[in-house]
Structure formats: C-alpha cells, structure tokens
Amino acid sequence: MSKMGLMRKNDAVVPVDEEALQLLYDAVRCLPAGLIVVSEDGRIAFCNPLADAIRGVGERVGHPVAECHPPRALPALDRLLERFRHAPADRDHPLVVERGGKWEVLYQRITGEDGRFRGVVWLAHDISRHKLLQQQLLHHERMAGLGSMAARLAHDIKNPLNIIAGAAHNLKELVSDSVAREMVGLVEDQVRRVEDLLAQLRELTRPLKPRFGQVAVNELFSEYLGKQPPEVRERVELIPLAEELQARLDPDLLVRFLDNALANALHHSPTVVLSLGVATEPEGEWLSVTVRDFGPGFPQEVLDRLFEPFVSTRPDGLGLGLTIMREVCVLHGGDLQVANHPEGGALVTGRLATR
16 A cells, blocks of 8 residues: 655645655656756755756755855856746746757746745756757758759869860870970860869769668678779778678768778878777667878868868868768768877778667
C-alpha cells in the first residue's frame, strides 16, 4: 500500500501519494534540461543534476541564489527577482531569456493557486543541436548560391576561352620566330590554367544529393586506392579500421571527399597518411577519416578562413576542395576539422555519422 504524505492545496491540507511524489521527483531529476527552483526569499530550494553541472550549485541548496553568481551579475539578478516578486498576479508573466553559446535559459514566475508569488524557476536546455541545424541550412543555401554563380560563370567564360585557345593554336602554326612561338605558348599555358579553374567551378555545381546505403568501410577505401594510378598509391599509406564496419553512408560522396582530400594533400606533401577510426559516443557512432600530410601546413591567416570558397593555399586553386569535403561531412550529420599537426604538416579530419 502506498504511503501518504500531506500537501497544502486551496488553504487546506490534503493527503498525497508519496510514491507519486517520488515519481515526480525522479522525473525532474532525470529531465534532459537543467532546472533550479528559487524560493520567494531568494534561496535555492531545488537543483537537478544537469543544472548542477551547468551552474555548479554543489552543496549550496538552501543557500541564497546570489552565492552561485559572480558579483557583476548580482544587480541583474536582484532586478529579475524583484520583477517577478512584484508582478501583478492577474497578468501573464513573460519568459526572460538568456542566450549563450550552448544553453538557452528561461526564467518563469512561480505562483500558488491564490496567485501569490512563491519563487522562480530557472530552466536551461541545450540549443547546440538547433544551432547546428541552422548553420547547416545556411551552409546549404550559401553553397546553392555559389553553385548557381559558378555554373553561369563557367558557361559565360567557356566560349571566349575556346576562341582564344583556337586562335593561339592557329597562330602558333603560322609563326616561325622562336620568341613569338614562345609567347603563344604562354598564352596556351594560361588558357589551360583557366580551363582547370573552370573544371573546379563545375565540381562545385555538381549536386550533393546523398543516396545512403550499407557500406563496408575498409573495403570501400581499399578499392578506392586500388583504382588510383601507381604514382598516387605509392604515396598514400592507408590505416584501416581494426575490424570491418558496416555503415550507412553514401559511397559516391565519400569518393568525392577522398578525391579532394588527396588532391590537396599530395599537392603539398610527398607522402600522405589516410587513417580511419570509429568512436561510439552518447549521441551515436561516428566514423572519422583523417588525412595527414607532411608539407608546410596551413598559414594561420589562411587557417582562420579555410572554409570560405576561393580561399586557397595553392596559386592554381579556388579553395573549393575543403568546402566540398565539409559539405559531404555535413550531409552525413558530421563536420570537418582542419588543423596543423604538432610535428608539422596539415591534419584534416572528417567526422561522419554511421547510421
């Protein structure tokens, strides 16, 4: 038989099921949000574990809430408590919002059934996932705009470029002077360079629409390297997973990721290490694809802007490789991290959700 406790309701003392109270307590304790209750006299009446982790309440339950705030925040805290303490009981009480990098904090006035002020609830929930989704949406929109611009630019340049290339070829056949032929050769070289840049622009316009399926990760990477020319295979060391992993990925997008990753790395380094890893975290299982080269690494002024299109460490590059790699990771629910290795060279790691 359930034990009964007592609680006040409508100025009367009524029995309450203690098991129900314990269930309510456990539910609040396990909330995926931080919750602190401040009594009408400004003391911490309750703090669940997540709120304790966020604000470091510790053993200060029962103490004034001011003890959990730095001195500079006390005037604002006093104004907040006064606002709720003296707000009219017959009026809606809007939430006061604080936005930080990770947590959204909401304050709500607590009243009794008679409308009397009883305290304040502090509620914090994690908004980092929401912010990530917003960033991904903005990223997709920006990439779509860049793709449209690149397609128009490539189309508009192609025809006059073909005319220049044809004229240079014909001119080279007509002149015999060595200096003139050398000058025409320079024109042809620059035409080829522009054609390469247009090819990179067309890469940006190719749609990144994932088609997920079950993929054997080690097998995919081994087959990819096996199809590369010998001069590429000889320069790339693959460190596979300790055990084969079946993951829900888009193999075509992974190939585009690797094409851009190895092109960048091999341009700056004689050898490249391509290593795979897998990690299980509370939010799921992740595949990491790490590319390390042994070149000069990224200059700091470039490192801060690497994901901006048209920012590149290569004189013949448009800076689209890392942008495309990042897009592939985002479409797999992950991200791309770029850094310089402590022992030299660049370190690029793609993180992809496996299911």
